Amino acid sequence: MKLLEQTQFGKLTLKNKMAMAAMTRSRADINGIVADMTVEYYTQRAGAGLMFTEAIRISEEATGSPLTPGIYTNDQIEAWKKVTKSVHEHGGLIIAQLWHTGRAGHSIDRNGKLPLAPSPLAIQGMQHFTSQGLKDYETPQEITLAEIGQTIRDYGQAARNAIAAGFDGVELHAANGYLPSQFLAESANQRTDDYGGSIPKKARFVLEVMQELILAVGGDKVGIKISPFHPYGDMVLDDPKGTYTYLVQELNKLDFAYIELMKRSPYFPSPAHYPADDEIELFGSMIKQAVIANAGYDKASAEAELEKGIAGLISFGTLFLANPDLPIRFEKEAILNEPDRATMFGGGAHGYVDYPFLND
Numbered sequence: 001m002k003l004l005e006q007t008q009f010g011k012l013t014l015k016n017k018m019a020m021a022a023m024t025r026s027r028a029d030i031n032g033i034v035a036d037m038t039v040e041y042y043t044q045r046a047g048a049g050l051m052f053t054e055a056i057r058i059s060e061e062a063t064g065s066p067l068t069p070g071i072y073t074n075d076q077i078e079a080w081k082k083v084t085k086s087v088h089e090h091g092g093l094i095i096a097q098l099w100h101t102g103r104a105g106h107s108i109d110r111n112g113k114l115p116l117a118p119s120p121l122a123i124q125g126m127q128h129f130t131s132q133g134l135k136d137y138e139t140p141q142e143i144t145l146a147e148i149g150q151t152i153r154d155y156g157q158a159a160r161n162a163i164a165a166g167f168d169g170v171e172l173h174a175a176n177g178y179l180p181s182q183f184l185a186e187s188a189n190q191r192t193d194d195y196g197g198s199i200p201k202k203a204r205f206v207l208e209v210m211q212e213l214i215l216a217v218g219g220d221k222v223g224i225k226i227s228p229f230h231p232y233g234d235m236v237l238d239d240p241k242g243t244y245t246y247l248v249q250e251l252n253k254l255d256f257a258y259i260e261l262m263k264r265s266p267y268f269p270s271p272a273h274y275p276a277d278d279e280i281e282l283f284g285s286m287i288k289q290a291v292i293a294n295a296g297y298d299k300a301s302a303e304a305e306l307e308k309g310i311a312g313l314i315s316f317g318t319l320f321l322a323n324p325d326l327p328i329r330f331e332k333e334a335i336l337n338e339p340d341r342a343t344m345f346g347g348g349a350h351g352y353v354d355y356p357f358l359n360d
Helices: 036-044 074-089 145-164 179-184 199-217 240-251 279-284 299-308 318-322 326-331
Strands: 007-009 012-014 018-020 050-057 094-099 127-130 133-136 170-174 222-226 258-262 290-294 313-316
Touching: 018 326, 036 074, 050 074, 074 094, 074 145, 094 145, 145 170, 145 199, 170 179, 170 199, 179 199, 179 240, 199 222, 199 240, 222 240, 240 279, 258 279, 279 290, 279 299, 299 313, 313 318
Parallel strands: 018 050, 018 313, 050 094, 094 170, 170 222, 222 258, 258 290, 290 313
Antiparallel strands: 007 012, 127 133
């Protein structure tokens, strides 16, 4: 089984080709500090070849949802050190996913301040999970050029903080409708300056952040996650294929480790004008870096994806959430635990660290 084969991933030697995808769990405290329960959560899943953390806020300004962790204060960094130390002691490898939510936030959880975004365009057709329940999205403030510069620097500092906390690398979260992907989409970006209008200008922010991350910690410790045809967060691009083809071609000019490609979800159908192409075959074949395929895979489809020879790793989300020993279950063809969706976001140990192991 290819999924269980050891593999070389840049400078990292992975015990298998199974990665745990980043999944927001909302178990940090109000100061963005993870607790001992989070140490247990990641340690339980250290059998993955590679783990991605839940998305981690790069700054206070990056805040979108309540009870999500940060990596911009000393207390936050010290808390993450406990996670990385335990994961490494149990033979695991773990990468910090760096997050700025942009317009996908609410002033309720931002000390009354509206979120920043490329343009003052609110997310349509969805509501936001806040500390006071579901709320309609607000019209964000347009981010200024000075704020763009500061945000890019914040990414670099967050990357340095992550390495100081013991992480094996960092991943730019440029998927799922958060700030980097907002710059790429006309539904969020109507700017007329150097960060909007043409495809190269809309892609500029993502490329500049990647350059900052590479400069901060070295390209061998840097990756990016993108979701070209996934419309979550009211991401609608006039020319998604052309936009992401340009982005990938420009990313190919940079020296970094990998691109995690997220496929569209059947729960969020793409707009009618989007192409029907398979994202892994279309964009993965263009990418010069290592490719991680993400979203909706089970054991059979993951094996089939690896057989194609484009992706070198497959990242699993809810399967790892509900099955901390997923590689062993795949190896033994065991029955899988079903995820409890009511406990995915927020709460305590239930639905977080109490999923049974195969030998329980």
